[in-house]
Amino acid sequence: MNDITRADVCAVAIADLFLTDGEILASPMGTMPMIGARLARLTTSPDLLISDGEAFLLAETPAIGASSPIEGWLPYRKVFDVVANGTRHVIMGANQIDRYGNQNISCFGPHDKPTRQMFGVRGGPGNTANHRTSYWVPKHSARVFVDAVDMVSGVGYDRAVGSAGKFHDVHRVVTNLAVLDFGGTDHAMRLVSVHPGVEVDEVVENTSFELDTSNVGITRLPTDEELRLLDVIDPKGFRGKEVPS
Amino acid sequence: MSDKRISIDDVVDQLSDGMTIGIGGWGSRRKPMALVRAILRSSLTDLTLVSFGGPDVGLLCSAGKVSELVFGFVSLDSVPYDPWFARVRTEGAIKTREVDEGMVVAGLRAAAQRLPFLPIRAGLGSDVPTYYDGLKTVVSPYADGEELIAMPALKLDAALVHLNRADARGNAIYTGPDPYFDDLFCLAATKRFVSCEQIVETADLVAAAPPQAMLLNRMMVDGVIETPNGAHFTSCVPDYNRDEAFQKEYATAVGDVDAWAAFAARYLEGDEASYQAAIKTGATA
Numbered sequence: 001m002n003d004i005t006r007a008d009v010c011a012v013a014i015a016d017l018f019l020t021d022g023e024i025l026a027s028p029m030g031t032m033p034m035i036g037a038r039l040a041r042l043t044t045s046p047d048l049l050i051s052d053g054e055a056f057l058l059a060e061t062p063a064i065g066a067s068s069p070i071e072g073w074l075p076y077r078k079v080f081d082v083v084a085n086g087t088r089h090v091i092m093g094a095n096q097i098d099r100y101g102n103q104n105i106s107c108f109g110p111h112d113k114p115t116r117q118m119f120g121v122r123g124g125p126g127n128t129a130n131h132r133t134s135y136w137v138p139k140h141s142a143r144v145f146v147d148a149v150d151m152v153s154g155v156g157y158d159r160a161v162g163s164a165g166k167f168h169d170v171h172r173v174v175t176n177l178a179v180l181d182f183g184g185t186d187h188a189m190r191l192v193s194v195h196p197g198v199e200v201d202e203v204v205e206n207t208s209f210e211l212d213t214s215n216v217g218i219t220r221l222p223t224d225e226e227l228r229l230l231d232v233i234d235p236k237g238f239r240g241k242e243v244p245s
Numbered sequence: 246m247s248d249k250r251i252s253i254d255d256v257v258d259q260l261s262d263g264m265t266i267g268i269g270g271w272g273s274r275r276k277p278m279a280l281v282r283a284i285l286r287s288s289l290t291d292l293t294l295v296s297f298g299g300p301d302v303g304l305l306c307s308a309g310k311v312s313e314l315v316f317g318f319v320s321l322d323s324v325p326y327d328p329w330f331a332r333v334r335t336e337g338a339i340k341t342r343e344v345d346e347g348m349v350v351a352g353l354r355a356a357a358q359r360l361p362f363l364p365i366r367a368g369l370g371s372d373v374p375t376y377y378d379g380l381k382t383v384v385s386p387y388a389d390g391e392e393l394i395a396m397p398a399l400k401l402d403a404a405l406v407h408l409n410r411a412d413a414r415g416n417a418i419y420t421g422p423d424p425y426f427d428d429l430f431c432l433a434a435t436k437r438f439v440s441c442e443q444i445v446e447t448a449d450l451v452a453a454a455p456p457q458a459m460l461l462n463r464m465m466v467d468g469v470i471e472t473p474n475g476a477h478f479t480s481c482v483p484d485y486n487r488d489e490a491f492q493k494e495y496a497t498a499v500g501d502v503d504a505w506a507a508f509a510a511r512y513l514e515g516d517e518a519s520y521q522a523a524i525k526t527g528a529t530a
Contacts, residue, residue: 055422075423076271076297080347084366106343111376113337118326120298120318125345126367151343155370163391164370 004221006176007032007239009195011230012222013174015040017134018089023047025074025088031238033091033136034064036174038233039226063233083123086167089132092124094173096149097135099189099209101170101182102156103128104149111151124153128160132169138242140175145207157187176243178203179219184212193217248413251468253283253517256438259468260284260403265293267353267399267434269406269427270479273299273321273487275419277407277440279475279517284310286514295353295399297346297426299479300495303329307499307509311339315399317346321496323489328499342377344368344396350426352399357432364393404434407476408460409484410450411441415466418454421482431465440472442484474521491524 014036018026026048028037038061041048049072050058057072074082082088095118096104105122109115127133133154137144152159160168173180173189177198184190190212194200200216222230230239260266270276281301284292291312296302298319305311307329319330333339344352345367355363364383374380374394383395406427411417417439419427431437439461445453475481478488478495498508512523 073422076425077350080350083347106372107334111341111343111372114334117331117334119320120316120343121345121371121373122318123346123367125369125371125373126347126365128371129366129369151376152370152372159370161370163366163393166391167366168370 004227005240005245006195006197007243007245008222008227008230009219010174010176010243011036011039011239012226013179013195013219014091014136015043015045015226017091017172017174018045018048021045021048021089021132023049025049025051025082027051027088027090029090029092030136031064032138032242035230035234035239037091038064039229042229042233043226061233063235064238083126083130086131089134089171090123090127091134091136092127092154094135094137094144094154096144096146097137097173098146098149098156100156100158100187101154101173101189102149102152102159103135103154104151105153106151108150121151121153125155128155128168128170129164130167132171134171135173137173137175140177140203140206142206142208145209147209157182177206188212190214191216193219195219196221246414249415249463249466249469250413250444251470253279253470253472256280256405256468256470257283257287257289259436260289262289263291264402265295265400267401267404267430268294268296268301269404269425269430270299270301270476271297271423271425272318273323273479273492274423275407275421275425275476275481276301276479277405277475278477278479279472280405280407280438280440280470281305282513282517282520286516295349295401297349298327298330300327300492303327306330306333306339307505313340313342315342315344315349315352317344317349321492323487324492324496328496332499344373344377345371348373348394348396349399350429351396353426353429353433355396355398356400357429360398362395362397365396366393368394368396399433401430401434403436403438404430405438405440406430407440407472407481409442409481410445410453411439411461411469412447412450413444413469414447415439415461415463415469416447416450416459417441417461417466417469418450418458419460420454420458420484424460428460428465431461436468437466438468438470439466440470440475442473442475442481444469444471472517475517477521477524488524
């Protein structure tokens with residue numbers, strides 16, 4: 001098909017993050033992750049549980065912003081139980097991420113007087129200590145892919161030792177350019193695939209640390225059925241606003 | 246039968262400088278904003294807040310009431326970052342104990358259960374221990390020998406929460422989908438204040454929601470305050486949604502000295518009745 005966009009490729013790459021997860025809670029933070037998780041549930045991962053972002057589990061897989069009958073109750077207090085229980089795969093954003101997957105969503109600069117304040121560490125420490133975690137970065141740049149993050153929120157492989165490593169499982173990073181994992185030496189970040197039309201050099205130039213590029217593929221294209229479903233899940237085209245073509 | 250109905254000003258009178266105050270709700274959801282506004286108008290100072298932070302934190306920071314914050318996040322939800330919180334942080338004006346949000350729950354639970362700490366895996370390996378003075382780990386005494394974070398009890402001098410309905414004795418229900426952690430805040434605190442949309446007879450309270458929604462009972466509560474629309478501009482579903490237009494007005498005003506002065510003069514300098522009158526006059530359009 002001629003009208004496959006980069007945003008479609010990203011949504012499918014996110015859907016593929018859930019391939020082996022089975023019957024667990026998918027917690028996508030942000031619009032593109034939400035689209036990807038819903039696509040996964042309609043295709044390869046029908047057993048996923050998805051929340052409405054408030055306190056309910058959705059029985060159906062509606063378009064972004066649309067309502068659905070519910071199949072369960074999951075207020076914040078029960079989310080913490082799910083986190084500790086480990087039956088969850090979260091996709092978080094990252095203001096900064098380093099070579100071993102340490103992520104920062106808290107602040108830039110010195111902690112007692114930051115140059116920029118974001119959310120705080122939120123659930124990053126608990127998520128990464130307890131269950132599978134992936135990241136979505138809508139604009140791959142050397143400002144995000146840094147040598148060292150300012151405030152480790154989500155924990156990376158080099159710091160996931162002892163009890164911090166017992167259930168640690170940082171899975172993949174999907175960006176507007178590529179899919180990356182932590183299969184390099186000592187769990188260093190590795191370029192798994194570039195999206196169609198992206199050169200490996202473009203990813204390398206937009207990453208401040210050394211990237212393992214020893215075995216790079218091309219991110220797969222959506223199927224016709226996935227394209228049809230993406231328009232059902234995201235009829236207003238939010239994904240194209242997050243990742244312009 | 247003790248009648249615990251008190252006024253907003255009575256709450257402020259029972260608070261004092263230097264207190265540690267827990268504020269219920271979550272982000273920009275069901276925050277006891279009428280009580281927060283009353284603290285803004287008071288002479289109270291040097292407060293330590295414990296909060297799943299929203300505009301409660303931002304507003305109290307705007308007036309210099311906060312010396313220390315225990316938090317996992319501060320967010321307005323539909324607006325990602327609270328600009329007042331961002332400003333006082335970048336000015337280095339407040340101390341923080343920044344923790345994983347699950348650690349806040351563990352700390353409140355420890356206080357509620359009168360334990361010195363509760364173990365939790367969250368925080369290990371992150372920079373939370375780097376910047377939290379005195380945070381320690383504990384080693385499991387069992388064969389696993391795991392080392393875990395020992396989250397200290399977050400003992401509160403006072404808890405402020407907002408629920409949908411209460412009776413005069415302090416029984417209270419939430420009629421929306423999420424209790425948040427308002428019961429834990431009350432159990433962790435010495436003085437417990439519940440504002441609500443409406444105070445009703447006990448029989449009407451029981452009839453208004455399923456029994457599982459009866460979050461607070463009267464032994465968890467010292468004062469009940471009727472504050473209609475008292476969570477504004479945060480959400481208090483099903484009574485009302487977040488006032489997104491007003492929240493945007495708040496967030497936008499912070500960026501400009503004159504705009505903030507005008508916002509504060511219009512909304513924050515009078516009492517709760519004048520606040521409620523001001524937001525009804527269409528200034529948010």
